Amino acid sequence: MRPGRIGGAIRAAVRSGVLSCALAGVLLSSVTAARAQVDPRILPLHPAYARNPTCAPVAATIPFDVHEGTRDVALSPSPREMPLNQGESAICFAYATADMISHRLGRQISPLDVATKTYFADPERLTAIPALRAHLKAHPNWRADIAWSRNAAEMSNIGNPKLLPYFDKIEGGEEDTAALLYNIGGLCEDRDLPSNDGYRYADRTLRALRYRSRLAPRPLCFRSLAGTVPHLRDSRTDTFNAGWIAHVEARCRRVPLPVPLLPVSYRVAANQAEFAALREAGRPPGRRAVARILAMIDYALDHGRVPTIGYSWYLLEDRDPKDPDLHADHASPVIGRRKVGGSCQYRVQDNTGEYCARMREGMREACDNGRVWVDEEALRRTLYSVTYLR
Template sequence: MFERDVKRAGRAGNVRSACGALLLLLVAGSATPAQGVDPRILPATPRYVRNAACAPVRIAMPPGTHRLPGGPLISPRPAEIPVGQGDSAICFAYATADMISQRVGRAVSPLDVAGKFYFADPARLEALPDPALRAHLRAHPGYPADIAWGRNAADINPVGNPGLQPYFDKLEGGEEDAAALLYNLGGLCAERDLPSHEGYAHFGPTYAALRFSAPVRAPNQCLRRVGATVDKLRSRRADAFNDAWLRRVDALCRREPLPVPLLPVSARVAANQLDFMAMLEAGRPPARTDITRLLSRVDYALDHGRAPAIGYSWYILQDRDPKDPDLAADHSSAVIGRRKAAGRCQYLVQDNTGEYCARMRPDIARRCDNGRVWLREDELRRSLYSVIYLR
């Protein structure tokens, strides 16, 4: 988002703060670094180079606390499988939550990450006191417009939603860097408090009830929790629903201050996977050196103790169903390791779809273990279009 290698047309204007400050998202400054949290802030403009030796590295992820829907028990062995997005289409929030979790040493809730991306007020960032964050914002003055662009680019799922209302659980897509930046607001919410394994499955009855009750109970006023988002994500019914959902989140989350500020750095060669495919079809694919520069950032992040998120195509992992209307399968995942095998550099990608390894391409399945897949560099190069990491 902040170091775009592509120009975006029709960029939305600054996000309007229609209803003043958010009541839900309280200002939270940086706290004393928690035990095990790296207090270092990486340079804003480092020199990116490939790790020529492809030296082995494995990024430690904080213990998960996810559980299956319908049960109160926390997984006794959560490290064996990543939190899965289920039927949701917000992989950006799961990859961003992985980045944040690794940075702060706590497993944070992807649903909370998504809620802040869609509805948090970017104007509140200016009030945060952390000097590193304030310097980061000054260096990237276009962040409000970038956030608005990402929100306007979100899709609305029509399934069970004939009116195309922008209900929270019907929103699809988002930007990892914007989501990470907005997560500086209000403190972190642990996955234990707001379970996100299998997407929205834990809250199906809640959403069903709010579809009917929220518009009736909503006060006849602008709802402050959603008043600062873009017009595309607002309507009378959706405002009431989304405000009620964010109140529910507020009640469930025992928020804690972030131990370090979240300062995202990103680069890309295409706006998204569909744009990447269009470049290929037009006979102007990204230069090999451009993809190498992206991989240099992956190496830099891993070598400095960060788990970067990458944008790529899910179809690298699994064959496309001919009946699937999604031609691009735009996907986002965290990278948590690197190794050299059979003379080739491989990267350990933490898939968050919850898909079984056995359903993946045979060669990929042999390098997959409970959703964590070793991808060769040449496989990544086929569709890699973005890299984001936290300084």
């Protein structure tokens, strides 16, 4: 929860010797085809997962547009060169999920829209989507999973001493439930609801909503919040959250999804804190369980999908001794794979907005504008979940 183009990546891989010119030509042709239309394939529900035996090179990219949230060109490095970042928010799951969806749909999806649906969309609307019926039938506990994710959300105490569930104070979520709920209501591009630097570009709206909800509340249509859990309802925040939902719907020029979003996930722990507790208790997840996560990452990459992973941010950057967050639960998409020497490496796209120079030794040298090559063995020490879209 801590606060490039593929063609260029392929050409860089050729220069570094990771890819042959012939393979690069094939990949660039695939990129051109992918830009022409969305991949209509739906991957099997229960495939046979296996590691890629050669750690064959793969390069993927997240669709990226220049919009309101990336016009701060005076900054260095420019936001145009870095992934969308979550700023001071604690909704890394929404940024990772948005990246995963953006890759699947071929357009940049707004992470703030992903977070809004994750917390407030009515799950029962999923049952009215014909393309989801088989998926929901195969996952009979989907309602309970969504409720668990929402009830596990925490509230920031920054400017919120009573820990009330204002939208911009809610923290945490699960990538699989977020992706499933994003099937509701059509997609919203980031150009409509800018999410770079967290809530920065929505700050004026959020301040106005907070003022009106405290001093001059308007009549509330409770139906806009009827589909969420009591944990995210409060008479002091309902007007604010309903106003935020109305703002999102007014800004978003929604269009139907070209393909359904069917998430598949696997985890060896509920979160990084549980993962660490298992290790400290002398019962760490077995290598076979973590190997399954890596096999699912390989499967997703080899089948044209960008998976997301759950891990600790402290893999990339040393913990400040004064930081009260002991585990730094984090989520990121995996956008590449390569073999260096005898080691398999995965390219993790970090959405914190942190500069490479501030990362720990070894990571800063492997980092390029927030995209970091991480050795498999280093990843194993903190990796606890994976999600991809069928």
